[in-house]
Amino acid sequence: MTGAMPRRVLISGASIAGPATAYWLNRYGFEVTVVERSAVVRHGGYQIDIRGTAIDVVKRMGIYPELSAARVKARTITFVDKSGKKVASLNTDDYVSQVNPDDIEMARGDLTSVLYAHTKDDVEYVFNDSIESLDMRADGVEVTFTRGAPRTFDVVIGADGIHSNTRRLVFGPEEQFSLHLGYAVAIFELPSNPAYDLPPTVYNVPGRVAGFGTQVPGGPAQAFLAFAQQDHGSVREADFEGQCAMIARAYADDGWKIPEILKGLPSTEDLYFDNVGQIRMDEWTRGRVALVGDSCFAPAFLSGQGTSMALIGSYVLATELASERDHKTAFAEYERQCRDFMVKSQNLALHSRSTILPRTKKALRKRNRTLRLLPILKRLGLGGILGRATREASNAFILPELRSEPRQKVG
Template sequence: MSASTRTRVLISGASIAGPALAHWLGRYGFEVTVVELAPALRGGGQNVDFRGPTHLTVLERMGVLEELRALDTGGSPITFVDQDGRRLLHLPADFAGGELEIPRGELARLLYRHSGSRAEYVFGDSVAALEQTPSGVRVAFRHGAPREFDLVIGADGLHSTVRRFAFGPEQRYVRHLGYYAATWQLPNDDGLPTDGTALNVPGRLMSVGADHRDPTRAGAFCLFASPELRYDRHDPGQQKALVRQAFAGLGWRVPDLLRSLDAAPELYFDSISRADVPGWSTGRIALLGDAACGATIGGMGTGTAVVAAYVLAGELALADGDHRAAFARYEELLRGYARGCQKGGDRTGPFLAPRTRVGLRLRDGLLNRRWVLDRMLALGKQVSSVELPDYRALLSAVG
């Protein structure tokens, strides 16, 4: 029996990174448990995109590329307007999208479906304490009985619980980039098109567009400049109040969109921030995705998480039980790649919601010039890449 089949791995987080890792570890014979604070798989959220050969290679090796092509939205063009609805700027679908753009909830469901037969999923619970021993990690949970695992992976996002317990307080690693973002679903009572329309005023953006798969629904997205706020991340009512406060008094469709918050079944609200952890592992505990190297919006975090899951699982399978070697190799392969991807997140807030009227006019004026737009489209296609090992071939060679 291989070391993999005897190795018990706990993954904290069932968004994107966690199920992607569970998929690969399950393939290699690891005994996998995924714990998720939410009571069920989370839907909703902004569309996510995959760009370039690195992303597409991993998706193909996972066996999900064609399924994702069937879910492709085709991109999300957006028109910026003023408070009277007059058009100021139009950005085509390929400005923000990549080779594939997928609704985040659809991607989460697909990865869960592909990993569910190979992993135990525990919803409505979370890690409450971690204690490393020479032979494993003792894990206490908020609700379930304590258990022991050989390895623990924190795939629980920018505000990672695993990182806090194993590496230290969040403020050591997460830097606020000056903006907050929110998204929610609402009925499409006005027959909105799938193309997004956005109101911009200095430091604020509010947009809406029909759901690509269900035209009776629409999705709202907003972003606003703000110093770091104190609020309860588990209190949607408090978060909705912050959105209302930030957008009070604006025209266009904003009053109706704010009223739709009352009935929104799910709200995503968070700062635009980035995480930079000097070392991605400590002993038998490692970090994956946004917990290690997150950039909330615009940093290609979803693609980076899927690539990182592939590499981490492959290195653990190759290491024959030596997690220290596997964790070191995983970080060595991916740290530079992840940093390259993160850079885009630093620019997202200032681009979508410049803080001054002069900044807004400058952005709109430049991008209304076709040669400038074409240049930016070309730059957007120059994405970070990394040469990926073919773990299936390597494991066959040593097995």
């Protein structure tokens, strides 16, 4: 590496954007350290999608076959109303084939495991720690940690999620960048129990969803809840009991099997509970620090694009850093190339026509009608109507070529 090219990179966050960026930087010959607040890579979460251009990224990483093998099997999702009556159904294969047959839907934890497995031998992972302060100097960034000894890096990358610590330290409080969409989301797993042994079912009333089901009969059940929550402060401030109480209150009047599902909530070990919101920033980089993934362009699950965006952003950021230029030019190029695509993907979450969470009576009726008509539309060659917006957004980016041949690590 020559001149002002950075060499030692610190990444904060070991979920998706962090290990993906680490993968590329390591392949380009950088010395990479990843610091993660948790004791291990967190494997919780629901299904995520890798779509469109992000598929090209995982193919270039060489992990497509592995991810493909971990695909969630095709299944029929039953949609029910308040009384538990079936209103529509959807074969997931029908939907995926309308979006892009190469796309992958898989458990979030399987993706984080693959990314970690492909980086852990070449990248230094430091768990149970977090950046305490960043002091940007002309020739590097002095970093102090809550536990470890201070160290100096050429560049620091914040891949620490929607509530990014790196963003707070460099750009200031979250409020100025956060767009609350008026919902909260809870995702959790319930132990194997005959009472929870249901095929995938989605319960909707306008503005509220409860998805539930086992991947394999007799296996653990996953629950996915999203509901209107205007007071976004309380979601983050509540402790575990408070969060369970908040969720129970939101579904207190609901029917179907909701009361049984919620009985299992206090026994879950890894509750993911957060506001449904986005991060919108005018700049994603400052000095020697860059943000990537949810930390700077979180789109909210309603977009279905968060993971794909993180994978694409990681690839572009690392590829630009690997080019024969200084980090400033690389950062500017990363922002220039990615911004329109990220904003377009974020905008997917803003309309009320979501398949999973229709927000009005009218949108719910329309969703049910479309699902019921889908088999006929497919026969007429019009099946693409359901995934059209997602298909367009997920393919609306052309990856830059690898800047230079991947090479052996220097030093």
